[in-house]
Amino acid sequence: MVKWIPVLLILLAGGAHADSLRLEVPRMRPVVGEMVPVTLRGEYTSRIALEALTFPNSEDYDWMQLARDQWRDEEIGGRTVRVFERRIAVFPRKAGPLEIGPVTHRLTVVRPDTLREPLDVTAPPVRLDVAPFPAEGTPLAAHGLTVEDTLSAAPGALRDGETLVRRVTLTADGALPHLLPPRPAMREPWLISFAAPERREMRPSPTGPVTTVVWEWHLRPKTGEPGVLQGVSIPWFDTLAREMRSAEIAAIPFGYASFRDNRTGAGGLSGGQAGVALLALAAGVVAGLMVVVAGLSPRRREDAWRNLRRLLPFDPTRRALKRAIRHGDLPAVRRAAERYLHRRRELGLPVSGRETAALDAVLYGRTGAAPGVGADKAATALFRHG
Structure with missing residues (x-):
């Protein structure tokens, strides 16, 4: 045993x-x-x-x-x-x-x-x-990395006062939550930005952890002036290909549609709108000149008004003369011509003194009138000076 x-x-x-x-x-x-x-x-x-x-x-x-x-x-x-x-x-x-x-x-x-x-x-x-991580920053290594970028509206054509909600979801296969990068800043001088709290979640799988991080921003332009919100690059190491890659959060245009429409539609103003704009501009210029002239001495003020009237493109006596010529009423033409020439002499503009000679010959039968000169040519001669 x-x-x-x-x-x-x-x-x-x-x-x-x-x-x-x-x-x-x-x-x-x-x-x-x-x-x-x-x-x-x-x-x-x-x-x-x-x-x-x-x-x-x-x-x-x-x-x-x-x-x-x-x-x-x-x-x-x-x-x-x-x-x-x-x-x-x-x-x-x-x-x-x-x-x-x-x-x-x-x-x-x-x-x-x-x-x-x-x-x-x-x-x-x-x-x-x-081995050392082949890049600076957070050592993000994964089997795969995807970026999902969703926008609540077209960022370059927002309604006035509208806030854009941007949500970016980053999903990494084979990485822990704390190895994913921090939320990038979305700031521009022309942008109002509010960031919601980020969400990080991880679930195990037979091939490794699957980590998801969600970033959300509420964005609104300060003035509506168009701008570009710059993109963000996220470097990561692809463990399958054994090389560095880059995931991109794309750049997006940003601004109110009304600002763009106003800028591109300036040439599309109606005739009435353009006229009102020009009148407003002219009224502003005249008002400014009146303030300046009011501070001058009487003599210098009179000279200033004369020079201002000479510079103005609008001549009511000339328009009245042309209207009388179109109607063919020679006595009315003669009266309008007198007012027109009187204004030119008053403003110191050149006047020869012979502007009404042909017209007077037609009206009053004066001698010395050029033969064959009709009423139209006599009236046209009123605009020849010097």
């Missing part, structure tokens, strides 16, 4: 050695912030009553569990083995050598004599070399 004791001890030792735990990490050289998938795999032949496993924290990495623990039976080496798996995502915080583990699985097992006893199974540590 004694000779069987060593055999039993060997069998028990073999059964104990069959319980194992290891850390499985793919062959890779991650960059700072990149997700490293880690699988804890235990293979047990003992009957397990209770178990507890805590993944160790470290100042060198962040980590999260991706899915619930899995227990299943597998055939290994011709015998049935109880397999335990836990999937972990590790995110290095700095460049250089990284050690993960050791990890201990604390078990309570049931022996053949029905007694329970504790059993600690430990996975030895694994080591990785972490």
Whole structure:
């Protein structure tokens, strides 16, 4: 009987050695912030009553569990083995050598004599070399990054007083929430901007965490003058392509539609509107000149008024003369001509004194009139001076 004791001890030792735990990490050289998938795999032949496993924290990495623990039976080496798996995502915080583990699985097992006893199974540590993040700023590394930009209205054609609501949703596959960048500032000197509180959410998935951040702004131009709200570039490391990429929040035009319509529609004013505008301008100029002239001495004031009347393009006596010529009433033409010439002499404008000679010859039959001179030509001669 004694000779069987060593055999039993060997069998028990073999059964104990069959319980194992290891850390499985793919062959890779991650960059700072990149997700490293880690699988804890235990293979047990003992009957397990209770178990507890805590993944160790470290100042060198962040980590999260991706899915619930899995227990299943597998055939290994011709015998049935109880397999335990836990999937972990590790995110290095700095460049250089990284050690993960050791990890201990604390078990309570049931022996053949029905007694329970504790059993600690430990996975030895694994080591990785972490590369620096290939850009400045937040080390954002992900399998994929998408930007969704929604606007409540056309930003370049807002109604007067309208506020634009802009919502940008950033979704990163394989990144933790705190590794996504902070909300960018949307400020311009001509813009009133209010930012709503941001929302960051994360959900685990078999391939890694999916993180979403939502930024919302309420934007309104101060004056309505058109402007451009500059775009924002978000650099990130594509862990599948192993290269840097850039996600863009696009630039958008901004302003009230009424400002644009007023600016482009200046040439489309109706005749009445244009006339009113010109009259208002002329009235303003005349009013200003009147203020200046009122402060002069009587003689200088008279000279100033004379010079002002000479500069004005509007001559009521000339218009009256042309109207009389069109009607063909020669006596009326003669009277209008006298008023026209009197005004020119009063203003010091050139007058030859022979403007009415042809007209007087036609009207009064004076001698010396040029032969063949009709009433139309005699009236036209009134506008020849000097």
